[in-house]
Amino acid sequence: MMSKQESHKNWRRKLAWVACVLAIVVVVLGAFTRLVDAGLGCPDWPGCYGHLTWPNDTEEISTANLIYPDSPVDVSKTWPEMVHRYFAGSLLLLVLSLTYLSWQQRRSPTFKHTNILLLIIILQAAFGMWTVTLKLWPQIVTAHLLGGMTTLSMLWILCERLADKPRQLAESYLPAIKRLRPLALVAIAVVIIQIALGGWTSSNYAALACPDFPTCHNKWWPAADFVEGFNIAQQIGPNYLGGALESDARTAIHLTHRIGALLVTVIVLMLAILAWRTGFRAWSLWLTGALLLQVSLGIANVVMYLPLGIAVAHNAGAAFLLLSLLTFTYRIYALKAITVGRQDTDTNVQERNVNLSGVSNLN
Incomplete structure (x- = not known):
């Protein structure tokens, strides 16, 4: 029978x-909202033209246009903005629930993690509010x-920590793992920087600066x-809305994003090659696939002139690559290393078997 602590x-x-x-849905919806230029679909926050949803009928739209003459209602832009807000609000409630549960188990290893998460989502x-009130300021x-x-x-990562799967490997295999760790951290850092560059490219409408x-x-x-x-x-x-920079400035942003993509490709491929040589071949193929x-x-x-579906998928792909690297x-x-006895007469065979066991546990 499951104990109270285990049930919790x-x-x-x-x-x-x-x-x-x-959260994945919210990230994708956020990309969709931005790409259909619906970031200012509702000129106020958290409602939309003073409504909990958005103006629908003729009378509501006429009233909203009188109150906000500089931002006439465009239903094709109001609904993406409000749907995104509803999903984001639901996510906030879920994180609040997780925080409440964590306070019931304050000695849990994930207690601080959950509370930091709550602060991040509040920020x-x-x-989200400042995006509207500051009229899509790129920063x-x-x-x-x-x-x-x-x-x-x-x-x-919280899901990974709560899974609490014991992953152990032979002590003799630990040096190979230690060689992977610094490069994995570098890969995460360059991907985060590239995501920031992608955000800067999108917010300054520079995605097609190089056609x-x-x-x-x-x-x-x-x-x-x-x-x-x-x-x-x-x-x-x-x-x-539509951007405020000159063509040469947008070109500079786009070029930098391309250079960043090249750097990410080199670093992640280096990590994938090292992972393959170390024995983590499934992860090597996974990371390579996410990158490609x-x-x-x-x-x-670029070559298809920013079709909506592919542009949204590109944002989702960035999240997929980041999560793949974070998981690995x-x-x-x-x-954690465990001590494994060795037989002097067959050391190489035993180490090879232990290595394969370590890879299996990681995957």
């Missing part, structure tokens, strides 16, 4: 998985994207204004 942990585990799935809600939009990815990552590939404006190094493109001290407002999918979607965005890195850091 089981509930937290299930709730964390539901929250994680919901994320504030960024806030990019921070909002990073906040969404952070929330998703924290929930994903060709692999060149840009039929040049390998076209005219680009990096100072203006990355001027994070630019003035607020009045409205950044994301690079392919990025190229398709968390698991190789969570591995």
